[in-house]
Amino acid sequence: MDNYIVSARKYRPSTFRSVVGQEALTTTLKNAIINNKLAHAYLFSGPRGVGKTTCARIFAKTINCFHPTADHEACNVCESCVAFNEQRSYNIHELDAASNNGVDDIRALIEQVRIPPQIGKYKVYIIDEVHMLSTSAFNSFLKTLEEPPAHAIFILATTEKHKIIPTILSRCQVYDFNRISISDIVHHLEYVAEQENVKAETEALNIIAQKADGGMRDALSIFDQMVSYTGGNITYSAVIDTLNVLDYEYYFKLTDTILAGNVVDCLLIINDIYNRGFEGQYIIGGLASHFRDLLVCKDSRSAQLFQVGSSIRNRYIETAKRCSNEFLYQAIDMANTCDLNYRASKNKRLLVELTMIRLCQLIENPTETTLDRKDDSTLKPIKKPEQPAATTTTSQSEAKATTYASTPNVKNKMQEPPSEEKEPNTASKNIPPKKEAPLKKRTVSINEMGISISELKNENKKENTSELNNKKNGSKPFTEENLINAWKAYADALTEEKLLKNTMSLYLPKLLAETLFEVEVNTEINKHYLEDNSASILAYLREKLQNDDVTMTIKIAEGNAIKKPLTSREIFDEMVKQNSSLQKLSDEFGLELS
Numbered sequence: 001m002d003n004y005i006v007s008a009r010k011y012r013p014s015t016f017r018s019v020v021g022q023e024a025l026t027t028t029l030k031n032a033i034i035n036n037k038l039a040h041a042y043l044f045s046g047p048r049g050v051g052k053t054t055c056a057r058i059f060a061k062t063i064n065c066f067h068p069t070a071d072h073e074a075c076n077v078c079e080s081c082v083a084f085n086e087q088r089s090y091n092i093h094e095l096d097a098a099s100n101n102g103v104d105d106i107r108a109l110i111e112q113v114r115i116p117p118q119i120g121k122y123k124v125y126i127i128d129e130v131h132m133l134s135t136s137a138f139n140s141f142l143k144t145l146e147e148p149p150a151h152a153i154f155i156l157a158t159t160e161k162h163k164i165i166p167t168i169l170s171r172c173q174v175y176d177f178n179r180i181s182i183s184d185i186v187h188h189l190e191y192v193a194e195q196e197n198v199k200a201e202t203e204a205l206n207i208i209a210q211k212a213d214g215g216m217r218d219a220l221s222i223f224d225q226m227v228s229y230t231g232g233n234i235t236y237s238a239v240i241d242t243l244n245v246l247d248y249e250y251y252f253k254l255t256d257t258i259l260a261g262n263v264v265d266c267l268l269i270i271n272d273i274y275n276r277g278f279e280g281q282y283i284i285g286g287l288a289s290h291f292r293d294l295l296v297c298k299d300s301r302s303a304q305l306f307q308v309g310s311s312i313r314n315r316y317i318e319t320a321k322r323c324s325n326e327f328l329y330q331a332i333d334m335a336n337t338c339d340l341n342y343r344a345s346k347n348k349r350l351l352v353e354l355t356m357i358r359l360c361q362l363i364e365n366p367t368e369t370t371l372d373r374k375d376d377s378t379l380k381p382i383k384k385p386e387q388p389a390a391t392t393t394t395s396q397s398e399a400k401a402t403t404y405a406s407t408p409n410v411k412n413k414m415q416e417p418p419s420e421e422k423e424p425n426t427a428s429k430n431i432p433p434k435k436e437a438p439l440k441k442r443t444v445s446i447n448e449m450g451i452s453i454s455e456l457k458n459e460n461k462k463e464n465t466s467e468l469n470n471k472k473n474g475s476k477p478f479t480e481e482n483l484i485n486a487w488k489a490y491a492d493a494l495t496e497e498k499l500l501k502n503t504m505s506l507y508l509p510k511l512l513a514e515t516l517f518e519v520e521v522n523t524e525i526n527k528h529y530l531e532d533n534s535a536s537i538l539a540y541l542r543e544k545l546q547n548d549d550v551t552m553t554i555k556i557a558e559g560n561a562i563k564k565p566l567t568s569r570e571i572f573d574e575m576v577k578q579n580s581s582l583q584k585l586s587d588e589f590g591l592e593l594s
C-alpha cells in the first residue's frame, strides 16, 4: 500500500470503451469520428465527476491518433497518443474557466487557436466550467466560435448548462452526461479493488457509490480514502463509520417495530439514532429510501436491480414479503411528506416522531392491544381532541350476536361529503396544517383497505363523538315494512361494495321490538360485512326512519355458526382480497361517489 497511486488518476479511462456509465454518449461521439462528421464546438454538460473532461481528452486523442484501432479507438502507441498520455501534446489545451475567466485569458487562448497543429490534424480546446467566464470573455470568445479555423475544435464543459448564453449554446453540439448508476460505480470499484488487491465487501462499495451520488471521480476518491484508512480491507462497518452513514440495521429494526405497531420501541430506536448524531431529515429520508427498496424487492425480477450483496438483498426480499404494497405506498408517502415539511417545522424532532407513530399505526398488532391502547391515548391530544365515547362494537369472539345501538355513526362514503370537512378539528400546533390533511385522509383510507379492523372502528368512534349530541332524527315509530324498505334502499345505493350489497339483499331485517331489529345471516363473513358497516347502515336507517333508537343485532343462523371457523384476520384478508383493487383505484384517483 506504500506506493498507492490515487485511483481516480490511475484508472482514468483511456478509450471510449472504458468510460463507465456513458455508453450512449460515447457511442455517438465515436460514430461522429467514424463518419468524419466532427463539429467545431461541443458542449458537455452534466454533474461533476461523471467523465466530461475525460471524454473530451479521449475525443481529442482519438481524432489525432495516426493508427486508430479497428473499432475506432485511439491506439495509445503512436507518437500523438503517447504525447497525449504523457500530457505533453500540443494539440490539446485546457482552460479552467473557474480560475481563468477574464477577457485576457480568453484572448490568450484565441491567439493560440490560429496556429495550426504541428503533428496530427486537430487542436482541441477544452474550456472547463465554461459558465464561469465573464460576460466580456464570453463575448470575445463568441467571434472565434462563429468562424473557427478548420483545425480547431472546442469542447466546452459545464455543470450548469442553464448559465450558458443562448448564442453560445446554439453554436454547440450538446451532450448531456448522466449521473453514473450505483451499480455501474460498484462494478468499476470492484474492478479497481481487484486490480489493486484490495479486499472490499460489496455492501461497502455500495455505500461508497451512494455517497458519491453518481460521480465516479468522487467514488474513486472515497475508495482511496477507505483503502488507506482500512489498510486494504474495506468492510461495510468501516465504511459506515468513516462516512457517517446510518447502518441498514437501523432501518430494518425500525421496519420491524412499525410492522409490529410497536410505538415505544420505534421511538427508542429513533432516540438511539439521534444520539449517534444523525439529523432527523437524514433519518426520515433514509427510511423513505428503505421503504422504496423494499418495494423494489417485492418482485424478484426488480430485486435483481437492487445492487447490494446477496445476503442483504435476501434480507430485503424477506422483509418485503411481510409488507403489503399498500403499506409501502403509505409509508413512503408519509416519510416523504415529513421530509417536505421538515424545513418549515418548528419542532423538527416532534415531526419525525409523530411520523414514526403514524407509521406504527398503519398496522396494528392484535397481540399487543394493551400497548396499542396506551399509545393511542398518547396520540389523541395531537390527533383529535375529543375522547371517544363508550361504544357498542363488541369483538366477534364475545358473542354470536352483536348489538349496535347508541352510536349514530358516520355515513357511508357514498352519502358523505368529502372528508376535508372533518379536517378543521384535527389541527395541531406543532405540525403545519398542510401535513395533517393528506395524512388523516390516508389513515382512513388504509383502514378501509383493511389493514386493521380495530383501527377502523376506533376511527369511526372518534369521528362520531362530536356529532353524538347535536344530531337528532327524532323517535318516530316505524313498521317492519318501513325498516325493510329503508334497508333495501341502502343496499340498492351501494355500487362499489358488491359483497355488502349481496349480503344486505340476501338477509332482511326482522323487527324484534319497537326499535330493535335482528339480522340472521349464514356465515361469519356476512356477519362481518354487516358489523364493519353497521355504523353507516344505522346512521342511514335512523335518518330514513327518523328514529335515533334504531338498534341492530346480528346473529348467525343455528347450525351454520361452526361452518366457517375463520379468524378475524382470515375474514379480513378475504375481504381485502375481494375489494382491495377497487379501493386502491378509488384512493389513487381520489374518487368520491356522489
Ligand SMILES: [Zn+2]
Pocket (backbone or CB within 6 Å): 064, 065, 066, 067, 068, 074, 075, 076, 077, 078, 079, 080, 081, 082
Ligand atoms: Zn494513436
